[in-house]
Amino acid sequence: MLKKGDSIVIGVSGGAxxxxxxxxxxxxxxxxxxxLEVVHVNHGLRPEAAKEAExxxxxxxxxxxxxxxxxxxxxxxxxxMGRGTEETGRIMRYRIFDELCExxxxxxxxxxxxxxxxxMLFNLWRGTGPKGLAGIxxxxxNIIRPLLCVERTEIEEFLSELKIKxxxxxxxxxxxxxxxxxxxxxxxxxxxxVAERAVPHMFETxxxxxxxxxxxxxxxxxxxGKIATCEEGEVSFSREEFRRQHPYIKNLxxxxxxxxxVPGNRDITSLHIGSVACLADSExxxxxxxxxxxxxxxxxxxxxxxxxxxxxxxxxxxxxxxxPGETVVAGFGTIRCSLLNLCEIPEISRKEYTKCLDYDxxxxxxxxxxxxxxxxxxxxxxxxxKLKDFLIDCKVDRAVRDSLPLIAAGSDIVWIPGLRLSxxxxxxxxxxxxxxxxxxxxxxx
Numbered sequence: 001m002l003k004k005g006d007s008i009v010i011g012v013s014g015g016a017x018x019x020x021x022x023x024x025x026x027x028x029x030x031x032x033x034x035x036l037e038v039v040h041v042n043h044g045l046r047p048e049a050a051k052e053a054e055x056x057x058x059x060x061x062x063x064x065x066x067x068x069x070x071x072x073x074x075x076x077x078x079x080x081m082g083r084g085t086e087e088t089g090r091i092m093r094y095r096i097f098d099e100l101c102e103x104x105x106x107x108x109x110x111x112x113x114x115x116x117x118x119x120m121l122f123n124l125w126r127g128t129g130p131k132g133l134a135g136i137x138x139x140x141x142n143i144i145r146p147l148l149c150v151e152r153t154e155i156e157e158f159l160s161e162l163k164i165k166x167x168x169x170x171x172x173x174x175x176x177x178x179x180x181x182x183x184x185x186x187x188x189x190x191x192x193x194v195a196e197r198a199v200p201h202m203f204e205t206x207x208x209x210x211x212x213x214x215x216x217x218x219x220x221x222x223x224x225g226k227i228a229t230c231e232e233g234e235v236s237f238s239r240e241e242f243r244r245q246h247p248y249i250k251n252l253x254x255x256x257x258x259x260x261x262v263p264g265n266r267d268i269t270s271l272h273i274g275s276v277a278c279l280a281d282s283e284x285x286x287x288x289x290x291x292x293x294x295x296x297x298x299x300x301x302x303x304x305x306x307x308x309x310x311x312x313x314x315x316x317x318x319x320x321x322x323x324p325g326e327t328v329v330a331g332f333g334t335i336r337c338s339l340l341n342l343c344e345i346p347e348i349s350r351k352e353y354t355k356c357l358d359y360d361x362x363x364x365x366x367x368x369x370x371x372x373x374x375x376x377x378x379x380x381x382x383x384x385x386k387l388k389d390f391l392i393d394c395k396v397d398r399a400v401r402d403s404l405p406l407i408a409a410g411s412d413i414v415w416i417p418g419l420r421l422s423x424x425x426x427x428x429x430x431x432x433x434x435x436x437x438x439x440x441x442x443x444x445x
Contacts, residue, residue, distance in 0.1 A: 001030065001105075001139060001144040001146060002032050002034070002106075002144070002176075003032070003136070003371060004033050005031060005032075005033050005034075005035075006034055006035070006106055007035040007037075007104075007105040007106070007142075008025065008034055008035070008105065008106045008107070008108050009035070009037050009038075009097050009100050009101045009106070009107050009108070009110045010025060010036060010037065010038050010039070010043070010107075010109075011039055011093060011097060011107070011108070011109045011110070012039070012040055012056050012110075012246055013041075013052065013056075013110075013167075013169070014040070014052035014055050014056045014057075014167035014212065015051070015110075015166055015167055015168070015169055016108040016152070016155055016156055016159055016164065016166045016168075017110035017111070017112055017115075017147060017152070017155055018109075019106060019159065019164060019166040020110065020147065020155045020158055020159055020166075021060070021109075021110040021146060021147055021165075021168075022038065022059065022063075022065075022160075023162065023164060024048055024061055024069055024146060024147070025108060025146070027063075028192040029219065031049075032063065036065050036066075037066040037067075037068065037071065037100065038056065038059075038065050038066065038067050038068065039061050039068045039097060039100055039322070040052075040053050040056045040067070040068070040069050040070070041070045041071075041072065041089075041092070041093050041096055041260045042069065042070070042072070043072060043074040043085075043089050043092075043216075044072060044073045044074060044075070045075070045171070045290055046169075046170060046171060048167075048170065048343070050402075051167075052068055055165075056169055057069065059434055060290065061414045062340065064430050065228055068100055071317075072089075072092050072096075074088050074089045074092070075376065077092060079296045080147045084345070085227050086177055086179070088252050092179075093172045094107075094143075096136060098107075098176050098183065101142065102179040104142075105142065106142050106143070106144050106148060107143045107144070108143075108145075109141055109143060109144075109145055110123075110145075110147050110149055111136050111145045112147045112148060112149065112150055112151065112152055112154070112155060113148060113150055113151045113199055113200065114150065114151055114183070114187065114199055115136060115148075116135040116148060116202065116203055116206055117135070117187060117198070117199045117203070118179055118182045118187065118200045118236065119136050120133055120134075120135040120137040120180060120205075120206060121182055121186065121187075122179060122203055124177065126206045127270075128212055129270065130209050130212060131209075132212045133206075133209055134206045134209035134213055135202075135206045136148060136206075137210060138210075138312055140191045147273060149203070151199060151200070164327050165197060167200060167234055187199065193333070197271075201249050203304040203375055213310050216248070216249070216252060217247065217252070219249065220249060220252040220253060220256055221256070222400055223249060224253055224256050224257075225255065226241070227241035227242060227253075228253070228256075230260060233261065233306055233307040234261075234304060234305065234306040234307070235257040235260060235261060235304070235305045235306075236302045236303070236304045236305075237253065237257075237303040237304075238301070238302060239280055239298065239299065239300070239301055239302050239303050240301075242278045242280050242303055243281065247277070250277040250280070251273050251274065253277075253428045254273045254276045254277050254296075254318055255268070255273055257305045258272075258290070258329060260278070260293070261290045261292075261294060261305060261306075262307075265291070266290040267292070267378075268290065268291060272288075272290050272291070275296075276288055276290070276303070276305065278299075279296060280298060280299035280303055282298060283394075285297065285298060285299055285300070287296045290305075292307070293307055294306070294307060295307075299400075300323045300395035300396070301395075317369070318367050318368070318369040319367065319368050319369070320365050320366070320367055321335055321337060321365075321367065321437075322335050322337060322369055323337045323339070323359075323366065323368040323435065324338050324339050325337060327368070329368055329405075333404055333439055333440050334367065334439070334440045335436060335437060335438070336435070336437070336438040336439075336440070337437055337438075338432055338435075338436045338438075339359060339434070339435060339436075340433075340434050340436065341431060341432065341434070342431050342433075342434055346435050352438070353417055353418065353438065353439040353440075354437070354438045354439070355415055355421050355428065355437050356434050356435070356436055357415070357421075357425045357426070357431075357434070357435040357436075357437065358426065358428065358434070358435075359412065359431075359434060359435040360431065360432055361424065361425055362409055362414070362425065362435065363409070364410045364412075365407070365409070365411040366405070366407055366408070366409055366414060367407070367408055367409075368405055368408075369405075369406055369408060370402060370403065370404065370405070370406065371387055371388075371404065371406055372400065372405065373377075374411045375387035375406070375408070375411050375412075375413055376411060376412060376413065377390050377412075377413040377416070377420070378412075378422045378423045378424035379420070379422075379423060380423055383423070385415065386405075387413055388401070390420070391404075393421065394420075396419075404416060404419075405417055408439070412424070415437070420440075
């Protein structure tokens with residue numbers, strides 16, 4: 001937590017925990033050459049708050065420490081932020097600590113072992129994963145919690161031995177807040193009827209969970225770097241690689257993707273994450289809508305999470321193809337058509353964007369267009385299939401289907417360039433006139 005020469009901002013409320021923290025760091029100040037500053041935040045909630053601020057200021061003067069007083073109206077701020085007073089106070093305190101903390105400095109707060117146990121229970125009952133169940137981290141970024149390894153009774157004994165006074169927050173003695181009810185009623189009951197050393201045992205468990213979380217987080221970032229592609233507003237996973245991962249790692253990968261798209265998200269639940277992870281195991285193309293406008297889609301090759309719906313820009317509007325002749329299609333390319341007798345064709349072309357068709361079977365004008373409702377394609381002799389079903393069978397992603405360029409005669413699909421020529425229009429020994437279509441593409445989806 002500490003290294004020589006550290007600059008530390010200490011949050012001191014005047015209660016037993018924070019006063020003990022102040023004196024612990026004072027003891028270490030000389031050995032570590034620490035530069036200490038104290039911040040006291042008056043939340044404007046209790047009449048005695050002014051006296052507590054005076055007491056903390058007196059302690060700082062006696063020990064030659066810089067003292068900063070900040071006053072906030074938590075009730076007003078909680079209404080503006082739409083949060084409870086406890087949460088609002090915590091957010092504002094850390095904002096103030098950050099403002100006063102020097103670059104590369106540290107923030108010391110006085111959470112103890114009992115706070116950790118209360119947080120573990122609070123998170124467990126409200127629903128959490130291993131990270132939330134680990135409770136409070138000893139070190140998080142530039143925040144350190146030197147007293148996390150001691151119980152509240154030890155802190156009070158420490159202060160009593162040194163004859164150091166402290167303030168008692170009257171609000172902590174009531175059951176007005178959920179955390180107070182856990183502290184005043186549930187923890188004592190557990191220690192009395194279940195296990196006297198319940199709090200230390202929970203502290204040990206939290207340490208193990210913290211280690212597991214660190215390992216899982218590191219492993220997840222490593223896998224993420226290998227199988228994910230990040231663009232502005234979109235994260236994409238290789239579907240095959242994603243499916244190989246352990247179910248728990250899949251969830252962490254999804255959470256990492258969401259965190260990158262929407263940092264600081266609060267409304268993402270395990271159900272949301274699980275629904276995305278399950279996409280990889282579903283058949284065909286599926287999609288899931290998440291909070292913050294995130295859309296998760298599964299294709300045959302990728303799982304994508306994106307902010308908002310991206311419009312498909314193909315530039316292809318229905319255009320009649322000149323036969324014979326050249327047709328230029330904006331955003332697509334040039335289609336060149338020529339007519340020959342069967343005997344003039346040296347061999348049937350196998351080029352991806354050159355096809356020979358039985359012109360005698362074409363009874364309607366050919367159009368190049370995107371798909372429409374009712375489109376059909378012949379995939380075997382006398383075997384017709386809905387275009388949608390054919391594309392699903394070919395594992396064409398949902399996001400791509402609407403952008404495919406199609407050559408059609410009415411609702412009959414003649415050719416999907418780059419994918420399939422209809423069996424109904426292939427040349428046979430009985431073909432008389434052959435239509436050769438060459439496509440010189442700009443960009444074919």
